[in-house]
Amino acid sequence: MVEWEERHQLLIETAREFNAKEAKRFLEVMDRENRFPPELPGKLSQYGLLGLKFPEEYGGAGMDALGAALVIEELAKVSPAIADFLVSIHASTGVILQFGTEEQKATYLPPVAEGKRIPAYALTESEAGSDLAGIRTLATREGDGYRLTGSKLFITLGGVADFAVVLAITNPQAEKKHRGMSLLLVEGFQKGKEEDLMGLRGLAVSELSFQDLPVPAKNLVGKENEGFIHIMQSLDGGRIEVAALSVGLAQGALEEAIRYAKQRSQFGKPISSFQAIQFMIADMQTKIDAARQLTYYAARLRDAGKPHSREASEAKLFASDVAMECVSDSLQIHGGYGYSKEYPIEHLFRDAKINQIFEGTNQIQRLVIARNLLEKT
Missing domain, CATH: 1.10.540.10 (Acyl-CoA dehydrogenase/oxidase, N-terminal domain)
Incomplete structure (x- = not known):
């Protein structure tokens, strides 16, 4: 312990x-x-x-x-x-x-x-997901501030947000797109219809629109035209937290499986007594423990001020994959009952998938890990 x-x-x-x-x-x-x-x-x-x-x-x-x-x-x-x-x-x-x-x-x-x-983090657009450099939202200099035009998609808490940190183009002529973007603190935006998502529901995920919206110059976060760089510098923390979320979700799914296996009887005995179920439970806990240690290690590196980009990506990649495996195995142990909304595993199953997608897809994490290793050799 x-x-x-x-x-x-x-x-x-x-x-x-x-x-x-x-x-x-x-x-x-x-x-x-x-x-x-x-x-x-x-x-x-x-x-x-x-x-x-x-x-x-x-x-x-x-x-x-x-x-x-x-x-x-x-x-x-x-x-x-x-x-x-x-x-x-x-x-x-x-x-x-x-x-x-x-x-x-x-x-x-x-x-x-x-x-x-409530704040929101407004980065994603219809043509800019993994390729964040593809954003089109434009902040044009006007007097002592900016005029913001564009829209953002799939913004968590967007429907209830009081303000948002928005990534926008501030130098359309920049030779490299990511060198012409800035972060702005924005209020007074329009909110679109909230999305009806499969999992992680109730987080008011919506579109945000900016129609010639004035933004004071004092609302620039960090340096002008370095917003993309600022985001890259802060991503690792988010990936560690998604890893932690995935570990907790996986552990919750395992605990539900154990609880159900002990109370469900077939062939005259609890299904927890069957070796097939025991092996599934053992594999789940082993993978969860491994994911947990990766997550804690990345967090400790961050707290120590040491480089941790690769470790954060490893934790996010592995933990979110483990979460998907564990919810699937837990639901299998529940059998048909696991497909019912009366059991927590049903919503845990739906909640798990997005962790392989946001804060950088797991394919992007593999790129981060591989490039980090190749650059050192």
Whole structure:
């Protein structure tokens, strides 16, 4: 058994308490009704789980990457959607923390930590998914600011966001496209219809539109024309958190399989007594433990300020693949009952797939890993 630092152990216990007392009622609304519960941010804030990575002066806990991963892992055992809410919050505010001005941090971060404002991270477009350099949203210089035109697609929390960190082209003449993009803090955008997704439902995923929207120059995050670079520098943290979400989801699926196998009897005995089921359970736990260690290792490297791009990609790649294997095997153990919405494995199965897609598809992760290795030889 791992002996955690006191602050980490307290976080784990707090997340477990949230799961036991709060998560299931939110899950009902989010998964069944595909509706974001407006009281969720405030409740997470009450438990001290919102703004985890913010410094204390901005209303946060000043927690490290490992601590955030531990919370996300625990929450994902019951509700991957709630865990992804935190991942999304960390992604959008992470670039503000890393590259924003003191004024931006003081203005935007405390209300998020208090659960009073919701941010979105607006990168993806219809022609720009894995190829982020293909965006078309344009921010034209106008007086002391910008005029923003374009649209973003599949934006998590877009339908309920109070502000968004938006990637836009600020220098269309740049010889290299990624050298002509900037990050802007944007309010007053139009929200499109919320998507009806297969999994991780209730996160108000929607299109965002900008029609000649004025944005003050002070809302530039980081350096002008270096927004793409800033995103690349912050991606590793998100990949570690998706890995943690995947580990928690896989562990939740395994625990459901064990619970069901012990209570389900066939041929006069619990199916947990059958070697075929025992082998599936053993394989699941072994793979989960391996994925967990990869995730914790990447988080510890990040906390130590050491290079960790390859390790973050390895963790995200392996953990999300393991999650898919575990939900499939868990559902198989449940048999036909696993296909029913009455059992948690049904929504865990649907929630698992997206982890192989967002924060860089697993094919992109393999490219990152291979290029990192080849550049060293």
